[in-house]
Amino acid sequence: MIAxxxxxxxxxxxINTLIFTGLxxxxxxxxLVKNFKDVRSxxxxxxxxxxxxxxxxxxxxxxxxxxxxxxxxxxNTLEFxxxxxxxxxxxxxxxxxxxxxEVLFLSLCITLFSHIPLFYMLITKAIGKAxxxxxxxxxxxxxxxxxxxxxxxxxxxxxxxxxxxxxKTKNFFVNAILFFVYLYLLSELIAxxxxxxxxxxxxxxxxxxxxxxxxTIMGGTNYQGLAAGALAGVVLIVSGxxxxxxxxxx
Amino acid sequence: xxxxxKVANLYKKYGTVIALQNVTLGIKKGEIVGICGPNGSGKxxxxxxxxxxxxxxxxxxxxxxxxxxxxxxKNIAYVSENDVFYKWMxxxxxxxxxxxxxxxxxxxxxxxxxxxxxxxxxxKVGELSxxxxxxxxxxxxxxxxxxxxxxxxxFSGIDMLSRERILNLLKEFLIGGERTALxxxxxxxxxxxxxSRVIFFKEGSVVLDENCEELREKYGKSVKAMYFDVFGGLx
Amino acid sequence: xxxxxxxxxxxxxxxxxxxVKKLIVRGILxxxxxxxxxxxxxxxxxxxxxxxxxxxxELEREGTIFTKRGQGNFVNEDExxxxxxxxxxxxxxxxxxxxxxxxxxxxxxxxFDLLKEMLE
Numbered sequence: 001m002i003a004x005x006x007x008x009x010x011x012x013x014x015i016n017t018l019i020f021t022g023l024x025x026x027x028x029x030x031x032l033v034k035n036f037k038d039v040r041s042x043x044x045x046x047x048x049x050x051x052x053x054x055x056x057x058x059x060x061x062x063x064x065x066x067x068x069x070x071x072x073x074x075x076n077t078l079e080f081x082x083x084x085x086x087x088x089x090x091x092x093x094x095x096x097x098x099x100x101x102e103v104l105f106l107s108l109c110i111t112l113f114s115h116i117p118l119f120y121m122l123i124t125k126a127i128g129k130a131x132x133x134x135x136x137x138x139x140x141x142x143x144x145x146x147x148x149x150x151x152x153x154x155x156x157x158x159x160x161x162x163x164x165x166x167x168k169t170k171n172f173f174v175n176a177i178l179f180f181v182y183l184y185l186l187s188e189l190i191a192x193x194x195x196x197x198x199x200x201x202x203x204x205x206x207x208x209x210x211x212x213x214x215x216t217i218m219g220g221t222n223y224q225g226l227a228a229g230a231l232a233g234v235v236l237i238v239s240g241x242x243x244x245x246x247x248x249x250x
Numbered sequence: 251x252x253x254x255x256k257v258a259n260l261y262k263k264y265g266t267v268i269a270l271q272n273v274t275l276g277i278k279k280g281e282i283v284g285i286c287g288p289n290g291s292g293k294x295x296x297x298x299x300x301x302x303x304x305x306x307x308x309x310x311x312x313x314x315x316x317x318x319x320x321x322x323x324k325n326i327a328y329v330s331e332n333d334v335f336y337k338w339m340x341x342x343x344x345x346x347x348x349x350x351x352x353x354x355x356x357x358x359x360x361x362x363x364x365x366x367x368x369x370x371x372x373x374k375v376g377e378l379s380x381x382x383x384x385x386x387x388x389x390x391x392x393x394x395x396x397x398x399x400x401x402x403x404x405f406s407g408i409d410m411l412s413r414e415r416i417l418n419l420l421k422e423f424l425i426g427g428e429r430t431a432l433x434x435x436x437x438x439x440x441x442x443x444x445x446s447r448v449i450f451f452k453e454g455s456v457v458l459d460e461n462c463e464e465l466r467e468k469y470g471k472s473v474k475a476m477y478f479d480v481f482g483g484l485x
Numbered sequence: 486x487x488x489x490x491x492x493x494x495x496x497x498x499x500x501x502x503x504x505v506k507k508l509i510v511r512g513i514l515x516x517x518x519x520x521x522x523x524x525x526x527x528x529x530x531x532x533x534x535x536x537x538x539x540x541x542x543e544l545e546r547e548g549t550i551f552t553k554r555g556q557g558n559f560v561n562e563d564e565x566x567x568x569x570x571x572x573x574x575x576x577x578x579x580x581x582x583x584x585x586x587x588x589x590x591x592x593x594x595x596x597f598d599l600l601k602e603m604l605e
Contacts, residue, residue: 004350012338080334082303084351085323168265249304282533425527425534442493443532463496463536472493 001086002094009068009098017102020060021109024053028113032120039126046114046139053110054146057103061150065157068095069165069248079250088244092158096237099154107147114139152229156186159236159243166247186232193228200224252315254279254398254430255300260309262295262454269295270454273309277432279397282424282444284462285434286477287451293434294331296451297400300432301328314397324352327396329387331403337376341369341386352394360393367415381412388416392423399424401433417441442473450480486513488530497532501540503574504530506549509560510571517562520550 028049035041069091072078081091118135121127127135160182169175200223253276260273270292277283285293298304299311302318314322335344341364349355364371367385369378378386388404404420405413417440424431424444435441442448442462450458458480465476486508491500508514520526523541527534541558544550549566550558560566586596 001350004347008336008347012336075337076330076332076334077336079303079330079332080336083301083323083326083328083330083334085320086351087320247305250298280535421531422528425531426524438493440531443491443497443530443536446533446535462533463498463539466494466496470494475494 002090002097005081005086005090005094006098006101009095010101013064013098013102016060017105020056020106023056024049024106024110024113027052028116032117035117036120039121042117042121042126043135045117046135047142049114049117050110050139050142050146053106053114054143054150057106057110057146057150058153061099061103061153062157064099065154066161068099068158069161073165073250082248082250088248089241092162092237092241092244095158096155100151103147103150103154107143107150111140111143114143148226148229152233155233155236155240159240162240162243162248166243186236189235190225190228190232193231194224196231197224197227200227252279253277253312254281254314255432256310256312257299258310260296260299260311261307262292262299262304262309263307268454270299270306273454273456275449275456275459277430277447279430280428281446282431283433284438284442284445284448284473285432285451286436286438286448286473288481290453291451292454293451294402297328297402297432297434300398301326301400303328324354325397327391327394327399329391329399329401329404331406333375333383335375335383335386338374340372340374342371344375344386344390345371348390354394354396356393356395360389363389363393363419367419381408384408385412385416385419388419392419395427395429397429399429399431401431401435403434403436405435405437413437438473438477445473448473448476450477452481491530491532497536498540498543501526501530501532501537502544502549505540505544506570506574509549509567510574514560516560516564516567518560519556520558520560522557 031045031049032042035045069078072081115136118127118132118139122129122132160179163178163182164175167178169178255277257276258274260270262268262270273292273296285296287293295304299306300313300318302313302323311318314325316322318326339347345355345357345360349357361371364386367389369382369386369389375383375386384404384407388401391399391401401420404416408416420433420441421444423429433441433445438445445462447461448458448465449456458476462473465471465473469476471479489500489504491497505514505520514520520541521529523534523537527537530537541550541552545552545558548561549570550560552558583596591599
């Protein structure tokens with residue numbers, strides 16, 4: 001009953017999600033109010049909102065990925081979950097799906113809120129329709145990539161958490177070393193996957209800002225990178241499930 | 251009669267601590283078994299392995315004819331010593347949550363029992379006192395019709411009144427049905443009359459495994475008296 | 486009928502047998518009466534059904550009760566059975582107290598006189 005588990009997780013984290021949304025909204029309004037006279041500042045605002053918000057979201061993704069199971073363990077509810085007629089597949093994927101839902105909601109909010117300054121500029125005729133549309137495209141595209149990155153980070157850290165729970169290492173330094181080894185191996189794996197996807201166009205999506213500047217997203221991530229990341233994500237989830245079923249206990 | 255629970259050469263180690271060793275026994279359908287022993291003797295670990303929460307380091311475990319899989323867990327009820335429910339859930343929400351996993355959960359009966367025990371459906375689990383939380387755990391378990399019920403120290407840390415009430419709930423549930431029950435407890439007063447068998451654990455091993463009536467006939471001792479005999483010496 | 490307290494140091498099935506016999510002697514269960522099922526008795530007494538089962542089996546072996554297949558357990562219809570049980574129980578009780586009084590050093594004559602006084 002994955003749905004039940006997902007819903008439970010969403011309810012558990014409901015307050016956090018709300019707080020986040022509130023913060024981002026507050027940031028937006030503050031930025032808008034402070035800068036509504038200066039067009040140049042306003043133009044930067046959407047990017048700033050997206051950047052700051054998503055940095056928070058990425059941090060949240062890491063926190064959730066790493067702590068979702070650990071929190072259950074600390075509160076003895078992991079014992080409850082393990083006694084239920086559910087397997088690791090349901091537990092691991094439900095945690096991911098719950099986070100997916102929340103981060104989707106947050107991403108939509110961020111995208112929406114960052115459009116507010118653009119709307120304002122459009123209405124006050126500070127920018128034209130074409131510029132508006134191009135800016136909207138840019139913002140949405142950036143937000144989408146951050147959304148994917150958040151998902152990826154969650155998966156990466158969730159697997160690490162399962163690893164730690166399985167190995168039952170309590171020593172901080174051992175876990176830290178384990179973490180770096182893990183990241184290294186993961187990056188090697190992604191490099192291999194990139195080669196696998198070598199048939200994809202070797203180009204990064206290019207964006208235009210409202211000032212007519214172009215830049216590549218995420219330090220040059222190209223289609224190969226994105227596909228490799230997706231595959232790595234799937235591999236990590238599946239491995240996480242297998243590891244969970246085999247070794248996680250209370 | 252077939253064996254509902256079968257373990258052979260069960261061995262469990264946590265790091266350097268040996269929690270269970272050389273445990274081999276079988277429990278038949280309908281037996282009500284008392285599991286006694288001092289803290290750290292392995293009782294909890296034993297029950298947790300049967301529940302599937304803990305995996306044995308070595309050894310064979312079979313419950314209801316197979317490994318403790320998702321399917322088997324549907325027919326097991328486990329009352330943990332710890333507070334395992336989500337503290338933010340209201341009792342009513344917990345009922346709904348459990349019902350979605352256990353089709354044998356009788357929600358009406360649960361509500362009736364909760365009402366009888368004075369537990370408000372609208373209250374959050376975290377707002378309940380320890381005694382109430384224990385009763386909640388037991389009620390959730392006995393509102394189902396599991397083939398096997400495992401209770402880990404259902405009376406620990408609660409007041410006498412709660413204890414009596416839980417005792418009565420359990421007695422009715424166990425004597426009525428054809429279920430197999432394992433109860434790990436320090437308190438045997440009022441409970442040992444319903445035990446058909448008693449197993450003593452000491453430092454991870456089984457040191458006594460007897461039919462209760464035989465215990466009384468052979469040694470003229472109650473389970474409680476036997477307990478003191480086996481574990482009494484303060485060392 | 487109050488539920489008896491069982492001494493956990495002694496076999497429970499024997500105590501259940503005594504309980505049933507008491508019910509018979511007191512006339513709460515009459516010859517030919519149906520006695521509660523194993524399950525009902527176990528629930529009432531708060532004991533394991535297997536123990537009740539054993540008690541009933543022993544009672545049947547003794548001839549105190551008999552089983553009608555598919556219908557349950559019944560008290561022996563023979564009136565003499567009750568007499569016999571009563572006698573046995575009384576004798577056992579008296580013997581127990583006579584022994585204890587003897588241990589106190591009280592002579593048979595003293596016991597007899599005391600009893601006469603008390604029962605008048």
